[in-house]
Amino acid sequence: MQPTNHHTTEAHVRFVARHYQPNRFDSQKAWVDMQKRLGKPAKRRSLPTYWRAAAAAAVALLLVAGILYVTGDRTERLMAKNERAAFSLPDQTGILMQQGAELTYGKHFGKNDRQVSMRGEIAFAVTHDSSKPFIVTTPTARVEVLGTEFTVNADDKETRLDVASGRVRFTPDDPVIPLLCEAGMAVHYRADTKTIEVIAPDSRMEINGQTGKLSFDNVRLEEVVRILSLYHDTSLELPEEEADIPFSSSFTNQSLADIIQIINITLDTNINPAP
Amino acid sequence: MTRLEKQFSDYFHAHYRPLCLHALHFMGNVEEAEDVVQDTFASLWDKREQLESIKSVKAYLYTAVRNNCLTRLRDAKPTTPLDQLPSEALLSEEEQVERAEMEARIWKMIDELPERRREVFLMAKRDGMSYKEIAKETGLTMKTIENHVFRAMRSLRSKDMNAFLFFFA
Numbered sequence: 001m002q003p004t005n006h007h008t009t010e011a012h013v014r015f016v017a018r019h020y021q022p023n024r025f026d027s028q029k030a031w032v033d034m035q036k037r038l039g040k041p042a043k044r045r046s047l048p049t050y051w052r053a054a055a056a057a058a059v060a061l062l063l064v065a066g067i068l069y070v071t072g073d074r075t076e077r078l079m080a081k082n083e084r085a086a087f088s089l090p091d092q093t094g095i096l097m098q099q100g101a102e103l104t105y106g107k108h109f110g111k112n113d114r115q116v117s118m119r120g121e122i123a124f125a126v127t128h129d130s131s132k133p134f135i136v137t138t139p140t141a142r143v144e145v146l147g148t149e150f151t152v153n154a155d156d157k158e159t160r161l162d163v164a165s166g167r168v169r170f171t172p173d174d175p176v177i178p179l180l181c182e183a184g185m186a187v188h189y190r191a192d193t194k195t196i197e198v199i200a201p202d203s204r205m206e207i208n209g210q211t212g213k214l215s216f217d218n219v220r221l222e223e224v225v226r227i228l229s230l231y232h233d234t235s236l237e238l239p240e241e242e243a244d245i246p247f248s249s250s251f252t253n254q255s256l257a258d259i260i261q262i263i264n265i266t267l268d269t270n271i272n273p274a275p
Numbered sequence: 276m277t278r279l280e281k282q283f284s285d286y287f288h289a290h291y292r293p294l295c296l297h298a299l300h301f302m303g304n305v306e307e308a309e310d311v312v313q314d315t316f317a318s319l320w321d322k323r324e325q326l327e328s329i330k331s332v333k334a335y336l337y338t339a340v341r342n343n344c345l346t347r348l349r350d351a352k353p354t355t356p357l358d359q360l361p362s363e364a365l366l367s368e369e370e371q372v373e374r375a376e377m378e379a380r381i382w383k384m385i386d387e388l389p390e391r392r393r394e395v396f397l398m399a400k401r402d403g404m405s406y407k408e409i410a411k412e413t414g415l416t417m418k419t420i421e422n423h424v425f426r427a428m429r430s431l432r433s434k435d436m437n438a439f440l441f442f443f444a
Contacts, residue, residue, distance in 0.1 A: 012374065013431065016296070016381040017400035024305050025382055027291035034287065034313060038320050084284065123288070128387050148387075164288075165383045183380070 028094045028125045028149075032086050078103045080120070089116075093134065094125040121153040126166075140191040144169040148183075161187040172196055175209040177230045203246075207231065215250030224263070225271055232256045235274035242269045279323050286332055287316055292382065294340050297375040301344035311347065315339045337372055384431045395423040 101120025148166025
């Protein structure tokens, strides 16, 4: 069953299209039903102290399936008090918050843009709206969503991203290297050591902004060249027919010229500085 | 949440949709497929203490879903002749998992299409309508329809082929 076999794909597309119904086979929705069925409704626990502190600053409070909902003057704030807690944002984006997760968004969320800030672990099933990108900021990075399902786990020092479907643009604060992440990929960024680790099902890459180490394992040459360009803030060219060559190696603080030479010699490729 | 509960929920979220597609091949009905998958997870939940002793939970889930489907089909039509059983046995287990995962991606892709494009796409692929018939029905030009279907298929292919690659913007 090769993905390149279009006849095979066509048969699968027809099968799925024949049965397709919107909002079915949705794990986020089904999980909510499942929890009820397993007799594990979100437990209501006694009020912890910081709930009371938050309440003092709040205009209104609401507890929805384990989520503490705080309405302020300008922002809405959600805090997951219990185990997993599901919630729908005003644009119908579904979120699933792990215990301790917090999410804040502006009163005008959804009017012109869709921006939330968060910490802790939250899974998102973002509704599609190409005119209003969905943007998640964490203490150390920014995730821009291009219509998709993904999980972010963030504290003050690090941000982890797992993409379940669709595409997400992930930009660490330092070094600023925007990464376009697809289904099956995970990114782990640590601000203290400035390391970005990108893990795809068949490849892996690590960028260490502190030690200057770059390592690639089975990464397409096109992506390697893009990373080198961004990392060294210069422009490199790669012949199109060499884009798909897999590359594995690591470099520590070597000059860009050396790196290019090593790759060109070992792979017999033609990476060149852009004129 | 205990470690077992976390494991259970991870399996649920990772495999729910593909398992629904897997079940759909047996049941031929979305509601029943979803029902079987939820039943299967409920019984896994009852056995959660054994979760760690199951060698491959994923393989277990696919087999359990298939068996539960076959049981339901048998109970519904006790006289189904053998030669009318679904032809699923022709695919290896691995191929069935691959197929379910691919179709889960297709389902998700259709979910993510803009409404108009989805409508046109379903007319073409579900109803087997020609572009000409769709044009008549929707009042769109053939060119627009061709464009909608092409773009939908392209987003699928790019997911298919690039699911394992990544780009940097």
